[in-house]
Amino acid sequence: MSPNRPVVALAAIGLLAAAGATFAQGEAGQYDPGVTDTSIKIGNIMPYSGPASAYGVIGTAEAAYFREINDNGGVNGRKINFISYDDSYSPPKTVEQARKLVEDDEALLIFNSLGTPTNTAIQKYMNLKKVPQLFVATGATKWNDPKEFPWTMGWQPSYQTEAHIYAKYILQNKPDAKIAVLYQNDDYGKDYLKGLEDGLGAKANLIVAKQSYDVNEPTIDSEMVNLRASGANVFVDIATPKFAAQSITKANELNWHPLFILNNVSSSVGGVIKPAGFDKAQGIISAAYLKDPTDPQWKDDPEMKLWTAFMDKYLPNADKSDANNVYAYAVARTMVQVLRHCGDDLSRDNVMKHAANLRDYDPGLLLPGIKVNTSPTEFAPIQQLQLMRFKGQTWERFGTVQSGKIGS
Structure with missing residues (x-):
């Protein structure tokens, strides 16, 4: 598979008409690149090939979750256009794909790209460009540094x-x-x-x-x-x-x-x-820190039932015993929560503002007693296991x- 080829792309209604827009002040609110009255473009980078390809199911499951969101009307009336590229877990390829997403595709943000060395390779670039590098799929301690890198935030425990x-x-x-x-x-x-x-x-x-x-x-x-x-x-x-x-x-x-x-x-x-x-x-x-789909304890858990129904409908051939599918669902839910809170102000500044103000949020599949919490000085959303x-x-x-x- 070519690393320049989109692995997953969810087309949003009205996307083609707005393809040339880099910034707009729409009737509904303030937009930065990647946003129109009907769509929000989100970028992602995953190792669909290479030595860490087992994690590729995360990108596939995230695309499926955003598809479910779109089928139910989107986020505040906007459909999510999710573009996910393969970097083969190679930092130079990650740089290439990040530039493509930011400069060519004009994504509003890059969400949950996977890997510590790969995210490290693009961290300075993302912060220089002031584009959110949000909820990265790695637990490196360095993502909790809002003073030096205010556009980068982790998600999972360090x-x-x-x-x-x-x-x-x-x-x-x-x-x-x-x-x-x-x-x-x-x-x-x-x-x-x-x-x-x-x-x-x-x-x-x-x-x-x-x-x-x-x-x-x-x-x-x-x-x-x-x-x-x-x-x-x-x-x-x-x-x-x-x-x-x-x-x-x-x-x-x-x-x-x-x-x-x-x-x-x-x-x-x-x-x-x-x-x-x-x-x-x-x-x-x-x-x-997440509920295990193989644990019979969660068989009658309402949130696990929702996840199972989602998997049955949108990923019927996927392996439900793969915890990466639970991870993808929970982190994608967190992303949608932030976008909902942004309302019609879908500027990059406002996205980071709301990402940094999550209070006792539960995306549904965290273990009892564990919640997502962030602040302008705390970019480590989950801190317990x-x-x-x-x-x-x-x-x-x-x-x-x-x-x-x-x-x-």
Whole structure:
């Protein structure tokens, strides 16, 4: 698939007539590029191909959700025109696609583009252009920096927050820990690693082995052999889905059975655990902030029923066990909530203003006790998670919802 080809595009009524408009003061309100009386153009960049292609389902599900919104009248009477391009998880391609969306397609904003290294590559450009880089699909801590980067905002809990929670769990439950860490050799992996080391504090020397891998490597077999040889009895797996599934399989092949902690971004049952093998994943620890579609506890949950009905109608052939579909639905709902609050003032300034003023918002699929909150000085919308353990064919949550602050 060509990276210059739109993977998903939802045509909005009246779009062609307004294709040349860069700024307009319509009767209904103030518009910046990408907006007309009948449409709102939203850009997106996803790894539909390449080493992180398992995340491509997020873009597909977001397009489906916006299609549902359009079928029900749009947002304040405007249809969403969602344009999503493939960057293959390659930062240079991300730059190319961001420029295309901003300068050629004239999107109002770029929403939920995926990846830490890829979003890092366009962060300065987006802020220079004063175009919202909103609810990026990465938990890097750097997205919460409204002073330096007022046009960039995250959505999910930060990687360091999550890693602090794992550190607390290890310190409380494995006093004799010898920790081995596999991490992706980029900003994503290093952010998690820093969070783990900071969370361990004075006991960071419990980490006895660290192995990094590059996303272009075919396997992480040699890294796993080295980590096992370290004698570690705790394994912290900071990997994207392809490599997370490989590490689960390889640990089993090596007959290595440490306390296994897997980062949230690779905890999807359908996207990671099932391909690796349910039998190989028993007892793995992770953390969650969203409801798991494989958990029977949510069978009669009203919001999960709405999600299931959405999936049945708009993505009938999709894998409901893939948590990325839940993520896409929840973050897209948050985007729509912001646009609704903007009313007829669809300037980029106003979009960021309302994105930075979400109060106890629940997009419907967050775990009980977790809400979206932002302010002009707080660009980290979700800051809590709950630990969970894999058992049978699903995750079982345990303990309380907690933040990643040491001592909390």
